[in-house]
Each structure stands twice: as structure tokens, then as C-alpha cells.
Amino acid sequence: MHLAVITDVLSSNFDVAIDKQIAFAGEVGLTGEIRPVNRIEQRIAEAQKLGFKEIYLSKYNKGVDFSRFDIKIHQIERVEKMIRTLFS
Helix, strand or coil, rough: EEEHHHHHHHHHHHHHCCCCCCEEEEECCCCCCEEECCCCHHHHHHHHHHHEEEEEECCCCCCEEEECCCCEEEEEHHHHHHHHHHHC
């Protein structure tokens, strides 16, 4: 399932709105792990170009130079960590 869909469901469950300037790029496995997606550099660049201030993505994206982006990048490995970061 897509990471953005999971966060939408959690947002509704906790009755807390997610900032509209946050993007998500990842897939969620059945055990809650955040899996990497293809073309992550293009996704980050597009989110930055569209004006997003932050993006959440998988910690397991390898070989990416994140320093070239101005957008704040949150690398997470599990849904539980994302919940603590977003909703605490």
C-alpha cells in the first residue's frame, strides 16, 4: 500500500491534520516496513519543485545524494516511527 494512503488513514484515526506541505514516497509492507520506490531522486525533485517543504521516504533508498535537495527529507524504516514523528 502507498505510504500516503496509510498516513491519510492514520490522520483520520488520530483526528490530526497533516500539513499540506508534506509529501510521501514509499510503499508499506504487511509488517509495517517502509519500502523504497523507483526513481526516488525524480520524486524528491518534483516534490521540491511543487513547493513541498518536507518528504517522507524509505530509509532503504540506496545510492542517493540527498544533499543536493533543499526539501527536508525524513528517512524512515517503519510506520511506527513515522507515526511518532508526524503525530507527536
